[in-house]
């Protein structure tokens with residue numbers, strides 16, 4: 264397990280809040296029938312869209328302000344803008360998230376929904392159904408294989424987040440098939456897209472690979488795709504302003520008819 268002294272104070276506080284919730288949470292075991300994330304990425308590719316997982320993140324320790332709009336409307340805007348999947352923060356104290364909101368969003372859309380939280384104990388998995396859950400290698404340490412098994416037993420697909428080669432090795436050893444490389448260093452909370460570029464070459468081809476955090480422009484999208492990203496996870500750059508237009512700009516980053524956006528279809532991917 265991570266030495267807490269090496270983490271940013273905000274992250275330490277997030278983890279201790281997560282442990283408190285785990286201790287309190289006693290609910291029935293969930294049984295998920297998951298929407299297929301890989302298939303959603305393939306559908307986006309086939310349709311000429313860059314596979315983007317758009318994140319509903321009302322606030323965060325690294326963003327100023329809180330977005331108060333209806334999160335379901337934001338999520339629907341992201342799907343209309345071409346998002347292949349959604350990520351929904353459910354951490355309440357530092358990200359303004361809620362499991363109820365995730366539930367409402369998942370009922371309102373038909374794309375896969377990732378639950379973004381700081382899961383450190385199996386009981387937290389039963390807080391809400393989602394298609395995919397996040398496990399952060401750095402925070403779960405040696406518990407990764409057990410948590411992965413616990414999540415899969417409940418039907419979840421699992422995204423394992425890493426930020427260096429050592430964590431990647433742990434994720435692959437545990438049997439992760441979907442891996443995200445976080446460009447944000449959780450010790451300093453600074454973003455460096457070079458993180459993905461340094462880890463990606465060591466990821467086997469049959470693993471679904473996501474680039475996470477700090478992707479702000481179509482140029483960043485192309486940079487991460489050139490480095491091997493199957494899909495991108497984008498929060499702030501989509502949440503800041505018109506979410507539908509922001510999502511569309513990123514999902515179209517590889518379209519060669521960028522000057523021709525008026526003929527673009529805005530149909531919702533299914």
Ligand SMILES: O=P(O)(O)OC[C@@H](O)[C@@H](O)c1c[nH]c2ccccc12
Pocket residue numbers: 318320379380381399424445475476477478496497498499500
């Ligand atoms: O807002 P950004 O820089 O696009 O980042 C999104 C996402 O990657 C980030 O929110 C994130 C990555 N890993 C996390 C773990 C928990 C909470 C949040 C995150």
